[in-house]
Amino acid sequence: MxxxxxxxxxxxxxxxxxxxxxxxxxxxxxCNLSCNYCDTMWANKPDCEFAEMTAEQIVDRVKKSGIKNVTLTGGEPLLQKDADKLLEAFSSEKDIRVEIETNGSIDLKPFLKFENVSFTMDYKLPESDMEKYMNTDNFKILRKKDTLKFVASSVNDLKKAKEIIEKYELIGKVNIIFSPVFGKIELTDIVDFLKDNKLNDVRMQLQMHKFIWDPEERGV
Structure with missing residues (x-):
């Protein structure tokens, strides 16, 4: 494994x-998706270099860092065969908090049993060209410790996000974040949309690392 x-x-x-x-x-x-704004497309290419690591090696690497938060990302980390075995290996490390960044197309039910795991799940909006792959059954199982992220390219994307939030009654059930596609939408448009629609308990968030480092830099 x-x-x-x-x-x-x-x-x-x-x-x-x-x-x-x-x-x-x-x-x-x-990854099983190909969003037109993906900033880690390089990690999804067939010729991308990688290391084969066991669950034990990954957990040991995290423990040696002395850092309590671990983010499993990709690509789509839940596509990895035996992803549940990796989460099981982390489950005995009570001081480590595991966050899974997942793209919204994967059934999350098999991974709910791990207490120290939370999800940050995307809902791909229309301008991503990937909305048709969204698994809306996940809305039934997202919890207050989980996060639902809408990455918007336009005000039309924001309108669809609002429609989804209302249709599935998500406010109060899960943390909700609106995030801009970097360089594609005016940040003030998101603020104005939140104000105009009285979207209490929805949080706007920027990709902090893209303001600290070059947006194309890896490993940051």
């Missing part, structure tokens, strides 16, 4: 409910 890991690095969480906190990022190879 091994996992295709393209990089492991220590940084701060650039987004999510632990934005600004230290985290160890474990980036897995491969």
């Amino acid at each position: 091994s996992f295709k890991v393209v990089e492991i690095f220590e940084s701060i969480n650039g987004e999510g409910m632990r934005a600004g906190e230290l985290a160890v990022f474990v980036r897995m190879k491969g």
Whole structure:
């Protein structure tokens, strides 16, 4: 049992409910989607270099860092065969908090049993060209410790996000974040949309790491 890991690095969480906190990022190879704004497309290419690592090696690497937050990302980390075995290996480490960044197309039910795991799940909006792949059954099982992220390219995307939030009655059930596609939408448009629609308990968030480092830089 091994996992295709393209990089492991220590940084701060650039987004999510632990934005600004230290985290160890474990980036897995491969994704089943191809969003037109993807900023890690390189990790999804067939010829992308990777290391085969066992669950024990990954957990040991995280423990040696002394950092409590670990973010499993990609690509789509839940596509990895035996992803549940990796989460099981982390489950005995009570001081480690595991966040899974997942793209909204994967059934999350099999991974709910791990108490120290939370999800940051995307809902791909129309301008991503991937909305048709969204698994809306996940809305039934998202919890208050989880996060639902809408990455918007336009005001039309924001309108669709609002429609989804209302249709599935998501406010109060899960943390909700609006995030801009970097360089595609005016930040003031998101603020104005939140104000105009009285979207209480919805949080706007920027990708912090793209303001600290070059937006194209890896391993940050």
